[in-house]
Amino acid sequence: MKKVLIIVSFIGLLLTIIPSILVFEQFIELKSHFHLMVAGMIMWFATAPFWMKSKSLDEEESN
Amino acid sequence: MKGEAVSGGGSGSLIERLDALYEYDREPVSEKKLHGWKTFIAMFAGEHVAGTEFVLGPLMVMHGVSAKDFFLGLLVGNILAVLSWALMTAPVAVKTRLTIYWQLRKIIGPYLTIAYSAFYAVILCLLAGAMVTVAVTAISIPFGIPNPDYVAGDLIPSIPWMGLALVVGVVIAALAVLGFEKIATFSKICAPWMVLVFFAAAIAVLGKLGATSFSDFWQIANDKIFTGVPIGNNSKYTFWHVAGFAWLCNAPQHLGMSDVTIFRYAKSWTQGFASAFGMFLGHFGAWIASGILCAAFLSEGFVNPQPGAIGLYGAGIAGAISVVIAGWTTANPTLYRAGLAIQVATPNWKRWKVTFAAGAFMIFTACIPAVNANLDRIVSYNALFFVPLGAFVLMDVWVFPKLGLISNFTEKSRKLFSWPAAIAWVGSFLICFIVYGKDHLAWMKSMLNGGLPSWLDAINMDLTYLIAPEWILASLMYVGFSYYQQKSAKNTQLIAEGGLS
Numbered sequence: 001m002k003k004v005l006i007i008v009s010f011i012g013l014l015l016t017i018i019p020s021i022l023v024f025e026q027f028i029e030l031k032s033h034f035h036l037m038v039a040g041m042i043m044w045f046a047t048a049p050f051w052m053k054s055k056s057l058d059e060e061e062s063n
Numbered sequence: 064m065k066g067e068a069v070s071g072g073g074s075g076s077l078i079e080r081l082d083a084l085y086e087y088d089r090e091p092v093s094e095k096k097l098h099g100w101k102t103f104i105a106m107f108a109g110e111h112v113a114g115t116e117f118v119l120g121p122l123m124v125m126h127g128v129s130a131k132d133f134f135l136g137l138l139v140g141n142i143l144a145v146l147s148w149a150l151m152t153a154p155v156a157v158k159t160r161l162t163i164y165w166q167l168r169k170i171i172g173p174y175l176t177i178a179y180s181a182f183y184a185v186i187l188c189l190l191a192g193a194m195v196t197v198a199v200t201a202i203s204i205p206f207g208i209p210n211p212d213y214v215a216g217d218l219i220p221s222i223p224w225m226g227l228a229l230v231v232g233v234v235i236a237a238l239a240v241l242g243f244e245k246i247a248t249f250s251k252i253c254a255p256w257m258v259l260v261f262f263a264a265a266i267a268v269l270g271k272l273g274a275t276s277f278s279d280f281w282q283i284a285n286d287k288i289f290t291g292v293p294i295g296n297n298s299k300y301t302f303w304h305v306a307g308f309a310w311l312c313n314a315p316q317h318l319g320m321s322d323v324t325i326f327r328y329a330k331s332w333t334q335g336f337a338s339a340f341g342m343f344l345g346h347f348g349a350w351i352a353s354g355i356l357c358a359a360f361l362s363e364g365f366v367n368p369q370p371g372a373i374g375l376y377g378a379g380i381a382g383a384i385s386v387v388i389a390g391w392t393t394a395n396p397t398l399y400r401a402g403l404a405i406q407v408a409t410p411n412w413k414r415w416k417v418t419f420a421a422g423a424f425m426i427f428t429a430c431i432p433a434v435n436a437n438l439d440r441i442v443s444y445n446a447l448f449f450v451p452l453g454a455f456v457l458m459d460v461w462v463f464p465k466l467g468l469i470s471n472f473t474e475k476s477r478k479l480f481s482w483p484a485a486i487a488w489v490g491s492f493l494i495c496f497i498v499y500g501k502d503h504l505a506w507m508k509s510m511l512n513g514g515l516p517s518w519l520d521a522i523n524m525d526l527t528y529l530i531a532p533e534w535i536l537a538s539l540m541y542v543g544f545s546y547y548q549q550k551s552a553k554n555t556q557l558i559a560e561g562g563l564s
Binding site: 012021023025030032033034037040044048054 | 252255256263270
């Protein structure tokens with residue numbers, strides 16, 4: 001399950017950055033880039049909190 | 064002026080309260096709690112891609128910096144910042160493993176540490192206010208509320224804008240009261256996405272500036288983005304402004320040593336180099352990206368390149384949301400820390416009251432457009448004020464033993480006040496402030512009215528240029544006065560008796 005969440009998160013990040021390159025190369029319109037970025041944002045925030053661990057400095061590091 | 068010795072229990076409740084606030088981290092960090100590179104890389108990358116980046120890149124464009132000056136300045140300035148963390152802050156932190164509070168407490172005494180906390184609270188509220196402004200510039204868009212345009216002469220925002228700032232500020236203050244840790248976690252989750260939003264927005268609008276391939280970038284950067292021509296009444300910035308600002312915008316953290324609190328958890332001082340991830344993603348990549356966004360926005364005939372507007376322009380709704388998140392996640396921990404610092408002076412207040420008091424000041428500053436329009440100046444004053452304290456820490460920890468002087472003399476001699484630190488702090492700050500103000504502040508110009516010696520009058524330096532000389536001046540003054548203090552007859556006798564070793 002965790003692997004699936006990580007994959008979806010990374011697809012979200014790809015959807016955030018790749019459309020901008022496609023706009024620059026004139027493959028897609030700016031509006032499509034905006035829509036794809038929203039999709040990427042939703043995918044990232046819907047999945048990343050479930051697998052991204054965040055420890056405070058006060059906690060001991062295990063590795 | 065001599066420090067007052069601690070006698071019996073009469074050290075005053077203010078000091079006890081301050082100590083109690085930081086009681087949990089009084090002892091040096093134990094070996095078990097040390098962290099590796101990964102933690103510091105993530106922390107720096109997350110903390111330095113923030114709301115301020117949406118303001119500072121455009122500020123450089125507005126000040127007419129040229130492309131060569133901008134890129135070279137950022138490269139040199141950020142390398143110097145990384146070296147400051149790696150060669151000054153981290154080694155001290157790893158040697159003493161104390162927070163900045165306890166480090167200063169031992170060196171300059173509790174009274175000056177209280178002054179440090181109070182001033183720090185004010186500057187934190189200002190910075191949190193700047194971040195509320197960043198968030199409101201995006202939130203105002205769907206409501207159709209225009210953002211104040213400082214360049215066009217708006218000195219205060221409209222009433223509806225202030226209403227939004229009030230709502231956002233209250234929400235931020237409430238969240239700071241309810242749970243700072245959760246916000247910090249959320250901020251770390253946002254970081255990778257936010258970095259990409261910056262870059263994506265900039266890449267997407269490059270075409271609007273006339274670039275047809277990435278090989279056009281340098282030409283476009285020179286002709287359309289960093290043109291070398293200031294916009295409006297802004298002054299002209301050069302390589303030295305950019306390099307100085309990139310180096311010193313975080314000076315309180317590195318030269319000022321406040322990040323010893325973080326690096327005391329490092330396994331090795333070399334982990335100070337992890338700061339490169341924050342500097343080169345945030346203060347290099349994100350500043351360039353926001354500069355590009357600002358230039359593209361202006362090139363289409365829009366005016367008032369506020370963070371929300373340029374975020375929406377380059378990345379649509381995701382861009383506007385990233386501006387809100389960037390402002391919010393930066394304002395929140397900043398307000399929390401401001402509340403902690405203010406709590407020292409408000410003994411009977413609950414934490415929530417203190418945080419809301421700090422929040423009220425934050426909202427007030429958010430409603431002053433001049434704050435964000437002069438954010439680089441505010442950050443520079445911040446550096447000028449706090450850098451001497453970092454110099455004292457470095458001298459005390461590394462240089463004093465080599466000169467045969469006693470480190471932590473104030474604590475060991477049970478004084479509450481270090482006069483060498485007080486004179487060196489106020490003296491170095493005032494000298495540098497006057498050197499800057501005599502040419503740049505109208506009130507000081509008229510006050511001095513040519514009364515300065517000609518050699519001093521001939522020096523014309525910007526605020527950022529003065530921070531390195533100030534650091535050197537503060538170090539020399541502190542070492543000189545401390546030498547005098549420790550070699551005075553009374554203290555020599557105490558040292559000889561072995562009481563201060």
